[in-house]
Amino acid sequence: MRTLADLRVTERGRLATIGGERAFRRRLLELGFVPGTEVVLRKVAPLGDPLEFEVRHCRISIRRKEAQALILEETP
Amino acid sequence: MSQAPPLVALVGNPNTGKTTLFNALTGSSVRVGNYPGITVERSMGRLRGVDRPVDVLDVPGAYSLVARSDEERIAVDALLGLGGATAPALVVVVIDATALERNLYFALQVLELGRPTLIALNQMDAAERAGVQVDPTALADTLGVPVVPTVGTDIERVSALAQAIARYLAKPPPAPKWPWSPSDALAADIDALAPQFSQAPEAAQRAMALWALMSVEPTDSAAPPALRTSVAARLAAAEGAHRDLDLEIASARYQWIDDHAADFVTRSPTVRLADRADRLLLHPIVGFAAFLTIMAIGFQALFSWSDPFIGLVEGGMAALSGAARDVLPAGIVADFVAEALIGGVGNVLVFLPQIALLFVFIGVMEDSGYMARVAFLMDRIMRRVGLHGRAFVPMLSGFACAIPAILGTRTLERRRDRLLTMMVLPLMTCSARLPVYTLIIAATVPATTLWGVFSQQSLVMLGMYVFAIVIALIAAAVLGRTVLKGRREPLLLELPDYRVPSARSVGRLVFNRSGTFVREAGTVILLFTVVMWGLSSFPRNPAAAAPLEAERARLAAAQPAGAEPSAALTELDHRIAAARTEHSYAGRLGKGLEPVMSPLGFDWRINVGVVGAFAAREVFVSSMGIIYGVGGDVDEESPSMRRRMAEAKRPDGTPVHTPLTGLSLLVFFALACQCMSTIAVVRRESGGWKWPSFMFAYMTALAWLASFTVYQVGGLLGFS
Known part of the structure; x- marks a missing residue:
């Protein structure tokens, strides 16, 4: 089972399930991280955390820990 | 009663250029104040270039109207005119x-409220460069509300927006309709909750119901109990039906956006310029080198470049004070004006060079887009102690002075992050501690070298810097887990495009921050200065100084008129000053503190210095000068002062200033909240006396305990 945190830079993935604590999960949903959406990992901070993602043509950075709760669809 | 001018609320996501647009719309008429009840700044200004008065409110940026914290709640209240706010026209x-x-997504939430709405489509130029073409007419048709394309820095486009605002105020646009249709199940939830919002405008009731489904927690004590119960019931019912309401609502809005985007936006693939720049600026080696260079420049500005300006302020104040003494007859009035009043104003103005330079630095970093990268680079390190990545800049500035650094915590968005940073900032080794450290180290640490290379004195100095950093980080970790616990907020960060900082907006920031400091913290600093002056100047002529005064009169009479004062006379003047200080209220306080402070190795003379240092740490040096009878105008390098300190004895004949006392005193100065200006600024920035009182209490207690441990354990181990 792969999560957003497992993406390599410039790799794409399609969101399957959005997990995490309610308040932050809700916030991510509102930023466009909804199931079925394609997400690209754009940057990794020099110290390995946080990560910058592109979702619906917008960029947002979150920490690895939170990204691990966003699960990707299995690629066929 | 005169009618208040109509109110226009400016809302939007963070980083939309909203504040730039607000500044351009309102010009220099901005009034900065706090929102009722909480200390989040609220900016209000008059719309420029229209023929009738219109107030514009800059609502803090938010990604969503779903709000948990005070700061975010403002957006909802401001839009609907709830909680004492005026409803915008x-x-x-x-x-x-x-x-x-x-x-x-955010715009949809606002449209759902059914208020008269206008869309300002901003940063069209940047979008075009990024290959994004948005058709404003098509967007207006799709959303059913007027759309005005703008560029925050383009005067013509801004004035077109101002005209549009005036036009739509005169003739309101049709109330927006709910753009998307909820599913039947969701509509039922909305209809069930809508009656709870009978106080909101009718058109907004269903939107508020939807808002409550996402915003109100069953455990939320701030919401009305009836609303809480109904929301909890709907949430439970939804869960029972295996529905996920948060996901349903967010997905429905994005579904609508995805379905309609093709009508008004076309995209052509381009490489983002910021990505190229970030390949270097966020590179593990090049990026950190650039980061360190930029920080070093900022630190240099604060530490060295501010020096000439500080000298200018001090020189000017000294001249003013001298002039006052020339004009006024010698006596208490002249002393009060020259020392308390002019001295107090000087104590305020002396911070302005560093405050201005720090905000030029912060302003350039924020405006250029680099500040977000600082957070991106430093997050991993800073969060280990519970601090925000952005807090790095104020923490670094703390090495120069805590005052500008505390004002600089405004770069942090959350109140809890700001408070935590403010609480530990005064532990950083500020430049006012340097003269104190220099004097104490010179007087108590032997000037020997270790292994023939390292001077023991400079090692102690270095040790004090390291000690302060370690303690500040520990304090942050402890306070962040106890007093300032708060909900753990995961990081959410946007790396905006780089751009050339605008001199106008940096200038505005510097001007606003300096102004606020002088107005609001300045008054408290002035008041403290007057109180401290009173404590060290009264009673005016203690009996103990009378014999010395008589002798001075005799000597002065014996001296030929117009001659330079003799050495004996100067010496006597110093002894009189010492006697006056010893018997002043501050001196008595120093003596009264002996039972509390002697376990730290401090005698009454040190205590007087410590009490006086509350005005500002560097005052310790001149207090020591007065008490040791070498005059108040000594500096920390003065050899006669060091000799007197080295010779000073306790009643039992042992020397006062031993290496162990020195170390204990150094530790005390490193940790104690010995700065009234810091307290004044924290009061202003936290909006009350609670946090500065806490800060003073915890730092003083920490200082006492640490010095006690050093002195007592050191003594047990046989050091002296």
């Missing part, structure tokens, strides 16, 4: 064309 949603979808 027109809402202007600022949309960033470069992040259209996410911005539209």
Whole structure:
């Protein structure tokens, strides 16, 4: 089972399930991280955390820990 | 009663250029104040270039109207005129064309409220460079509300927006309709909750119901109990039916956006310039080298470049004080004006060079887009102690002075992050501690070298810097887990495009911050200065100084008129000053503190210095000068002062200033909250006396305990 945190830079993935604590999960949903959406990992901070993602043509950075709760669809 | 001018609320996501637009719309008429009840700044200004008065309110940026914290709650209250706010006659949603979808999500929430709304489609130029073409007419048709394309820095486009605002105030646009249709199940939830919002405008009731489904927690004590119960019931029912309401609502809005985006936006693939720049600036080696260079420049500005300006302020104040003494007859009035009043104003103005330089630095970093990268680079390190990545800049500035650094915590958005940073900032080794450290180290640490290379004195100095950093980080970790616990907020960060900082907006920041400091913290600093002056100047002529005064009169009479004062006379003047200080209220306080402070190795003379240092740490040096009878105008390098300190004895004949006392005193100065200006600024920035009182209490207690441990354990181990 792969999560957003497992993406390599410039790799794409399609969101399957959005997990995490309610308040932050809700916030991510509102930023466009909804199931079925394609997400690209754009940057990794020099110290390995946080990560910058592109979702619906917008960029947002979150920490690895939170990204691990966003699960990707299995690629066929 | 005169009618208040109509109110226009400017809302939008963070980083949409909303504040730039607000500044351009209102010009220099901005009034900065706090929102009722909480200390989040509220900016209000008059719309420029229209023929009748219109007030514009800059609502803090938010990604969503779903709100948990005080700061975010403002957006909802401001839009609907709840919680004592005035309802806006027109809402202007600022949309960033470069992040259209996410911005539209927020716009949909506003449209759902059914208020008269106008969309300002901002950053069209940046969007075009990024290959994004947005058709404003098509967007207006799709959303059913007027859309005005803008560029925050383009005067013509801004004035077109101002005209549009005036036009739509005179003739309101049709109330927006709910753009998307909820599913039947969701509609049932909304209809069930809508009656709970009978106090809101009718058109907004269903939107508020939807808002409550996402915002109100069953455990939320701030919401009305009836609303809480109903929301909890709907949430439970939804869960029972395997529905996920948060996901349903967010997905429905994005579904609408995805379905309609093709009508108004076309994209051509381009490489983002910021990505190229970030390949270097966020590179593990090049990026950190650039980061360190930039920080070093900022630190240099604060530490060295401010020096000439500080000298200028001090020189000017000294001249003013001298002039006052020339004009006024010698006596208490002249002393009060020259020392307390002019001295107090000087104590305020002396911070301005560093405050201005720090805000030039912060302003350039924020405006250029680099500040977000600082957070991106430093997050991993800073969060280990519970601090925000952005807190790095104020913490670094703390090495120069805590005052500008505390003002600099405004770069942090959350109140809890700001408070935590403020509480530990005064532990950083500020430049006012340097003269104190220099004097104590010179007087108590032997000037020997270790292994023939390292001077023992400079090692102690270095040790004090390391000690302060370690303690500050520990304090942050402890306070962040106890007093300032708060909900753990995961990081959410946007790395905006780089751009050339605008001199106008940096200038505005510097001007506003300096002004606020002088107005609001300045008055408290002035008051403290007057009180401290009173404590060290009264009673005016203690009996103990009378014999010395008589002798001075005799000597002065014996001296030929117009001659330079003799050495004996100067010496006597110093002894009189010492006697006056010893018997002043501050001196008595120093003596009264002996039972508390002697376990730290401090005698009454040190205590007087410590009490006086509350005015400002560096005052310790001149207090020591007065007490040891070498005059108040000594500096920390004065050899006669060091000799007197080295010769000073306790009643039992042992020397006062031993290496162990020195170390204990150094530790005390490193940790104690010995700075009234810091307290004044924290009061202003935290909006009350609670946090500065806490800060003073915890730092003083920490200082006492640490010095006690050093002195007592050191003594047990046989050091002296």
